[in-house]
Amino acid sequence: MDKFAVSTGLIGLTIGLIALLVFIYLISRLAKRKAGAGRAVNLLLNSAVLAVLSAAFIFLSLFVQTLNRYLHDQRIGTISARQEGQGLRMEFTDLKTEQRFNFELNGDQWMVEGYIVRWNPLLRWLGAGAYYKIDRFSGRYESDTCSLVPGRQVIDSSHRGLWKSLLKYGQRTKLIDAAYGIAAFQYPSQEAYGLYINDSGFIIKKE
Known part of the structure; x- marks a missing residue:
């Protein structure tokens, strides 16, 4: 696979994993009722932003790999x-x-x-x-x-x-x-x- 596609894909997966961990942390805090409304909203927004960034990097990786295969002679x-x-x-x-x-x-x-x-x-x-x-x-x-x-x-x-x-x-x-x-x-x-x-x-x- 193209090195740039692999790199962006790995970055996307890493950010996605961080987003998942933030979301799990938020759920655990809510389950224990240790997170206030403001704190919960902040964690949820952070998780959503990270998820969007993760998706962007992954889609960029897919696009680059597809383009590379299409143009490769x-x-x-x-x-x-x-x-x-x-x-x-x-x-x-x-x-x-x-x-x-x-x-x-x-x-x-x-x-x-x-x-x-x-x-x-x-x-x-x-x-x-x-x-x-x-x-x-x-x-x-x-x-x-x-x-x-x-x-x-x-x-x-x-x-x-x-x-x-x-x-x-x-x-x-x-x-x-x-x-x-x-x-x-x-x-x-x-x-x-x-x-x-x-x-x-x-x-x-x-x-």
Whole structure:
């Protein structure tokens, strides 16, 4: 979870606990008839103010955590894609495995493909990161009449049986909201691209 969200949440809970203790103290004084009307009203107001402050901090914590999860894009790689004649010279660095891949594709565009598991809303809100796999890169042609084979480069061929099961049956579990294949494509460029992932899929950004 976001540190600021955790901090504000803990502050809110602490203030709420103090408010509860003040209220319990007030009830005990009233039960023993040791609190005058003025004293009782003062304690009640203090308890109410603390309760409002507690609620404000807790709601702020919830808002910050929700916003943080909504805006969070996890960087997972760096891509270089340059046009050379009718081909594409590709370089991909996987930040998770620290592996570097150099390969060539054909096409006007390049595409990255993979899989993603989207956790249920509670787990995502608590900060569960995307469970994903980058499967392959492939070339793309804008024209349907091109006779050249676009080609592809497999990045990770492991655990395909697991991902097949997740795509077919993963949504039956309460922990998984959805599991599906993902892809994103772009044109080659002299600039490098950053590859990111969020709860929906791949994001490609120029450096």
